[in-house]
Amino acid sequence: MTKREQQELINKGLLLPLMEEFYTIQGEGYHKGTAAYFIRVGGCDVGCHWCDVKESWLAELHPPTATEKIVENATKYSNTIVVTGGEPLMWDMNPLTEQLKAKGLQTHIETSGAYQLTGQWDWICLSPKKMKLPTEEIYDKAHELKCIVFNNDDFRFAEEQAEKVNDNCILYLQPEWSKRDKMMPKIVEYVMANPKWKVSLQTHKYLNIP
Ligand code: SF4
Numbered sequence: 001m002t003k004r005e006q007q008e009l010i011n012k013g014l015l016l017p018l019m020e021e022f023y024t025i026q027g028e029g030y031h032k033g034t035a036a037y038f039i040r041v042g043g044c045d046v047g048c049h050w051c052d053v054k055e056s057w058l059a060e061l062h063p064p065t066a067t068e069k070i071v072e073n074a075t076k077y078s079n080t081i082v083v084t085g086g087e088p089l090m091w092d093m094n095p096l097t098e099q100l101k102a103k104g105l106q107t108h109i110e111t112s113g114a115y116q117l118t119g120q121w122d123w124i125c126l127s128p129k130k131m132k133l134p135t136e137e138i139y140d141k142a143h144e145l146k147c148i149v150f151n152n153d154d155f156r157f158a159e160e161q162a163e164k165v166n167d168n169c170i171l172y173l174q175p176e177w178s179k180r181d182k183m184m185p186k187i188v189e190y191v192m193a194n195p196k197w198k199v200s201l202q203t204h205k206y207l208n209i210p
Helices: 003-011 067-075 094-102 136-141 153-162 177-193 203-207
Strands: 015-025 035-041 064-066 080-084 106-111 123-126 144-149 170-175 197-199
Touching: 003 015, 003 064, 015 067, 015 203, 035 067, 064 067, 067 094, 080 094, 094 106, 123 136, 144 153, 144 177, 153 170, 170 177, 177 197
Parallel strands: 035 080, 080 106, 106 123, 123 144, 144 170, 170 197
Antiparallel strands: 015 035, 015 064
């Protein structure tokens, strides 16, 4: 296959830059504690300085992989598939999710929402970032809003984002891992004062699993 042919397949979402795939326990948000198969797609230009998967940023470093192959692997492990990144919406998610749904699997996505929403999703976790804001369309469709708290200004940003989501969207505040000791007491106090929010922790890191 020529580079050009490969790029055309990538543009159509038939090949995705696959960084890693693994079966584990969802550690965060509404589905925490649930066994799930994770598909981590490479590529992200959002640029969070505290990002814990910076290796994902450059899509070229991750092998273009056929969606059929990804789906074939996923079906061996779990009924719940979490597509994460990187920023998965940099790619057309329709082919991947069509195939996952055809196998009867539950499709979840973790996204900053910075790109057009593609794909068929049973659960959308929107984790907005100040550097590159979500598109307007995703606020209506998000099932959970997960705001990362790195500093005090993130409470303001979280409220701003909560104003935009639909009424059924579940609201989470999650401490950025390196600041958890400093920010957790503030999050606890904030959630008690503003109980529309819930606390989310990166429980997989406490469990020492991926
Ligand atoms: S959006 Fe996610 S993957 Fe991209 S830089 Fe931010 S934390 Fe990292």
